[in-house]
Amino acid sequence: MGLGNVWRFPYIAYSNGGGAFLIPYFVALFTAGIPMLILEFSVGHWSRQGAPESFRKIGKKWEWVGWWSALVPFAIVTYYIVIMAWCFSYLIYSIDLRWGMNAESFFLTDFLNITNSPLHIGGIQIPVLLSLLVLWFLVFIILYKGVGRIGKVVMITVPLPWILLAILTIRGVTLPGAIEGISYYLTPNFSKLSDLNVWLAAYAQVFFSVGIAQGIMITYASHLKKKSDISNNAFIIALADSGTSFLAGFAVFSIIGYLAMSQGVSIEHLGIAGPQLAFITYPTAISLFPIATTVFGIFFYLALLTFGIDSAFSMIEPMTTGIRHKWGFTKQKATAIICLLGFIASLLFTTGSGLYWLDIVDYFISNFGLVLVGLVECLVLAWGFRISVFRENANKTSDILIGHWWDVLIKYVVPSILTVLLLAAVYENILRPYIQPWSVLILGGILPCATICAASFLLMKKKEKKEEPT
Amino acid sequence: MCCLVFVDEKERKKGGTHITDLSLSAIAMLIFGAVVCYGGVMYFLYRALRKKHK
Numbered sequence: 045m046g047l048g049n050v051w052r053f054p055y056i057a058y059s060n061g062g063g064a065f066l067i068p069y070f071v072a073l074f075t076a077g078i079p080m081l082i083l084e085f086s087v088g089h090w091s092r093q094g095a096p097e098s099f100r101k102i103g104k105k106w107e108w109v110g111w112w113s114a115l116v117p118f119a120i121v122t123y124y125i126v127i128m129a130w131c132f133s134y135l136i137y138s139i140d141l142r143w144g145m146n147a148e149s150f151f152l153t154d155f156l157n158i159t160n161s162p163l164h165i166g167g168i169q170i171p172v173l174l175s176l177l178v179l180w181f182l183v184f185i186i187l188y189k190g191v192g193r194i195g196k197v198v199m200i201t202v203p204l205p206w207i208l209l210a211i212l213t214i215r216g217v218t219l220p221g222a223i224e225g226i227s228y229y230l231t232p233n234f235s236k237l238s239d240l241n242v243w244l245a246a247y248a249q250v251f252f253s254v255g256i257a258q259g260i261m262i263t264y265a266s267h268l269k270k271k272s273d274i275s276n277n278a279f280i281i282a283l284a285d286s287g288t289s290f291l292a293g294f295a296v297f298s299i300i301g302y303l304a305m306s307q308g309v310s311i312e313h314l315g316i317a318g319p320q321l322a323f324i325t326y327p328t329a330i331s332l333f334p335i336a337t338t339v340f341g342i343f344f345y346l347a348l349l350t351f352g353i354d355s356a357f358s359m360i361e362p363m364t365t366g367i368r369h370k371w372g373f374t375k376q377k378a379t380a381i382i383c384l385l386g387f388i389a390s391l392l393f394t395t396g397s398g399l400y401w402l403d404i405v406d407y408f409i410s411n412f413g414l415v416l417v418g419l420v421e422c423l424v425l426a427w428g429f430r431i432s433v434f435r436e437n438a439n440k441t442s443d444i445l446i447g448h449w450w451d452v453l454i455k456y457v458v459p460s461i462l463t464v465l466l467l468a469a470v471y472e473n474i475l476r477p478y479i480q481p482w483s484v485l486i487l488g489g490i491l492p493c494a495t496i497c498a499a500s501f502l503l504m505k506k507k508e509k510k511e512e513p514t
Numbered sequence: 515m516c517c518l519v520f521v522d523e524k525e526r527k528k529g530g531t532h533i534t535d536l537s538l539s540a541i542a543m544l545i546f547g548a549v550v551c552y553g554g555v556m557y558f559l560y561r562a563l564r565k566k567h568k
Contacts, residue, residue: 063543070550223535230540273565279558287551443565 045202045288046355047127048253050209050348053289054229054296055321060245061236062229066290068237068246073282075461077250079453080418081261081278082446083425086434088265089274089441094365095259096503098266102429109417109424111500113259114366116413117359119496120258122386123402124359125183126393128352129175130155130323131345138330138341147327152399155323159396162404162484166396173394180387183356187364188379197357201350206288208347209295215340216298225301228311229293240468247418247465248411254285255355257418259362266365275442296321303329322348360386370506404479404488411469413493419462426455 057065091098096110133155137143143150152158159166186197216222236242251257265274303325304311314325330341360382368378393402425431431451439445479485536544 063540066543066547227536227540230543231537232539232543273562276558276562276565280555280562283551283554283558287555290547290551443561 045205045285045351046253046358047124047348047352048249048355049285049289050205050292050296050351051127051322052252053249054293056245056249057293058229058297060239060242061233062231064232064234064236065242065246067232068243069249069286072243072246072250073254073286075453076247076418076458077254077256078278078282079450079458080256080422081254081282082275082438082450083421083434083454084256084261085265085268085274085278086438087425088262089268089270089272090434090437091262092266094266094369095262095362096366097369098262099424102425106424106428108500108504109420110259110262111366111503112496113257113262113417113421114362115496115500115503116409116417117255117258117260118363118382118386119389119405119409119413119492120252121356121359122389123393123405124352125179125356125386126172126176126390126398126402127322128179128349128356129172129394131348131352132175132179133171134323134327135342135345135349138338138345141327141331141337141341143327143331145328145331147331148324151323151327156399157396158399162397162400162479162488164397165392168391168394169396169398172398173391176387176390176394179356180383180390183353183360184379184383187357187360187383188376198354201354205347205350208343208350209288209291212340212343212347213291213295213298216295216302219298219302221301221303221305222298223301224304225297225299225311226294228301229297240465241472244411244415244465244469247462248415251414251418252410253289254282255358257414257421258359259366260358263362263365264358271441273442274438275444275446279444296326299329300325303332306332366503370503400484401488404484405492407478408489408493412466412489413496415462415466416493419459419466422454422459422462426451426459431455 057069060068087098088094091101093101094110095114096107099110100107155169155171157166157169217226255261268274300311300314304314306329307314326344327341330337330344333340360379364375364378364382367373367381368375373381392398425434431454435446435448435450473485477485479488
């Protein structure tokens with residue numbers, strides 16, 4: 045669970061048909077999410093290695109796929125942690141409700157000092173930079189000792205945000221006007237189901253939120269006990285993740301309904317897309333709360349932060365595991381290198397134009413990067429190797445036995461769906477580019493995706509060190 | 515989720531809203547989402563626990 049549940053799901057659902065989005069979402073979950081989660085668990089459990097080594101074990105020429113799947117979450121974490129840095133700052137600002145009654149102006153002008161175009165970079169914002177430093181340092185401290193320490197940290201960071209989310213939801217749904225927001229969230233607009241982009245958004249959301257095609261699950265599964273139940277774990281994880289997203293929708297939309305009623309405006313006039321939701325709409329609503337405004341401000345940002353921190357660990361782990369095993373670095377050295385590189389890359393998003401770049405890079409990496417990795421993963425594992433090996437490996441320890449239907453899904457169904465969706469999205473972007481001018485689209489969309497692809501080949505070609513990692 | 519979507523009686527008397535103010539299609543989506551997510555998690559947790567205690 046992570047920011048993908050609280051931050052991304054509600055607005056993706058809202059902008060793609062409200063309640064009707066649940067249909068493509070669950071279709072995506074059952075046709076690609078869960079089958080691919082079982083596949084990644086089985087690959088990691090079978091190879092006992094991170095993503096690059098797992099693909100290398102399948103075939104030397106496929107190592108780049110593993111690097112690619114490890115690089116995508118690393119690219120995501122460079123902006124993801126900036127959102128966490130904003131949350132960290134806002135957690136402190138919640139004490140005195142620093143945004144006052146004009147949260148929009150505070151966020152865009154005072155806090156981000158936003159420029160008028162992505163091409164006008166602007167200066168680094170010191171409060172964001174300081175929060176970013178704190179968070180990267182925290183991530184480093186937790187990660188450098190290895191998965192054992194993560195296990196201890198997640199004992200707190202998994203239940204805590206869930207408890208906070210439940211409190212926020214209960215408070216939200218008991219506010220006047222909440223039902224209007226919930227109605228907005230749940231009422232299905234079935235006409236949206238004929239739009240291929242809605243289906244692409246559903247698959248991308250499942251990939252992003254569940255953590256598929258990011259090398260994460262392969263890396264974590266490599267640490268599973270030999271007798272761990274693969275299929276059951278995959279079902280529980282995927283459905284619990286969806287349940288968190290579903291619940292987060294209530295927390296978010298009930299507050300939006302309350303805000304719309306308090307301000308006497310319609311919900312359409314309130315921004316709920318990504319940054320606007322967490323840093324403009326929600327703070328405005330918090331300021332209007334009849335009681336305990338500070339407490340709810342702290343609860344909300346603490347929930348976002350704790351949701352985010354788990355995802356941050358998991359997005360960094362595939363790269364550190366990859367370079368550790370390839371070049372025999374110590375865990376400390378590998379984590380330090382990755383955290384330092386990540387921090388440097390994050391700096392772009394702390395500038396005055398950071399919000400623009402964050403939005404563009406997120407759109408392209410999530411919709412194209414993740415889905416493309418998922419497609420390539422399926423093709424390589426199903427066609428470049430024997431998929432039955434992974435089915436049998438999963439069945440050896442699982443309560444729920446997977447049949448041949450799973451082979452069909454991974455071999456034909458998932459690749460076909462992802463190919464159609466990707467082609468449709470590329471065509472749509474040629475007709476109506478996500479962002480104009482083209483130079484911005486190339487710099488923020490095509491260049492990061494191409495760099496990740498090229499870097500994965502370079503990392504594969506780099507000679508490895510023979511000694512074992514310590 | 516249904517039990518969470520309520521407004522207290524005082525609020526309701528003041529003209530507040532209630533779960534029944536949701537459209538039928540919205541209620542259907544609510545039940546659909548809750549059954550798939552939470553029902554699914556409960557079912558697979560039950561299977562995991564049953565296996566553990568066998």
